[in-house]
Amino acid sequence: MRAYTTAHLRVDLPQGHPFPLYKYQGVAEALKGLLPILPAPEVPREALHLAHRPEYVEKLFTEGLSRQESLRLGLPFSPSLLRRALFAAGGTLAAARDALELGLGLNLSGGTHHAYPDRAEGYSLFNDVAVAVAWLRREGFRGRVLVVDLDAHQGNGTAVFFQKDPTVFTLSLHGERNYPLRKERSDLDVGLPDGVGDEAYLYALDEALEIAQAFQPELVFYNAGVDVLKGDRFGRLGLSLEGVRKRDERVFRMVKTLGVPLVVVMGGGYNRDPRLTVEAHAGTYRLALSSLA
Known part of the structure; x- marks a missing residue:
């Protein structure tokens, strides 16, 4: 078992920009000793062309x-930003291959779910999950996929990528009034009110996972x-660290029941207390290892 990281890559950002570069290094440090943590490989440009519009990529x-x-x-565009996006997407693709071989794949980055086939949005240049699925299909994987x-934010780009693909089921549980203001149509969207706490969130999640499980993904x-945590700068929800742990536990229990491979990508996390962001992200990966590895 191994994990992939982009912690070694830097991005040119204006001073005070809220993008949380700190967390990638922090999570990698927090998981040291538990498993090998490797620099993420660069995604093949051909893989980007399989998912995104070629003219956008070029x-x-x-x-x-x-x-x-x-x-x-x-984010201000720069060569360093493009480079990091290539390696973040490569980490998800490598983790997907690991999942098919070992049962579990871990990318300590990725989750850039706002990228559309033809444009960038919301800190997302490439949709790493869509790129990974497209490349796995090229390599011969024909199984049903559940995302x-x-x-805390709807995966609007991911929804668009797979809207016409009956072999992929997209579930998004997110803040109804949060970014993006214009939501896309996932296979299952569950919009939650601002400030929702552990109990109501987990109740909604249980119902959503039951529906998703019926898709019988492979x-x-x-x-x-982890921008679902109370105190996140952009999340607007109200989960505790224990609530996030119980959320992850439910997902991993479903995967174990189904007996299928799992790929974990990081997603957002912008807490006003950076230590909470790192702790919550690291907790997700630790629990995945103890539950499924």
């Missing part, structure tokens, strides 16, 4: 993003964003 490599497009992304997206991707 634009990123030649022109980059305009000022307006960077505003939609929420469990429990980031591979599961789990976007384990």
Whole structure:
């Protein structure tokens, strides 16, 4: 068992920018000694072309993003940003291959679920899960795929990627009034009110996972964003650390019941207390290892 990280990569950001680069190094440090943590490999450009519009991919490599497009992304475009996105997507693809071989794949990055086939949004240049699924299909995997997206924000890009694909079921449990303001249609969307706490959240999750389980997937991707924690700068929900643990426990129990491979990607986490963000993310990966490895 191993995990992949982009902690060794830096991004040129303006001083005070809220993107939480600190957490990638923090989570890798927190998991040291539990398993090998490897630098994520770069995703093949061919894999990007299988999922994203080729003209969008080539634009990123030649022109980059305009000022307006960077505003939609929420990050200033730079070669370092593109480089990091390539390795984050490569980590998810490597983790997906591990999952099919070993039963569990871990990327300590990824979960960039706001990227559309033809554009960047919400800190997401490439949709790493869509890229990984497209490449696995090319390699011959034909099984049903379930995407469990429990980031605080709807996986709008992911929903669009798979809306016409009956072999992929997308579940998004998110803040109803949070970003993105215009939601896309997942196979199952569960919108929650601002400030929802552990009990109501877990009740909604139990119902959603029961529906998703009936799809009988043969591979599961789990976007384990911890921006659901109370005190997150952007999440607007109200879970405790124990609530996040119980959330993860339910997902891993479902995967174990189904007896299928699981890929875990990091997703969002922007708590006002950076230690909580790192602790919650690291807790997800520890629990995955103890439950499924």
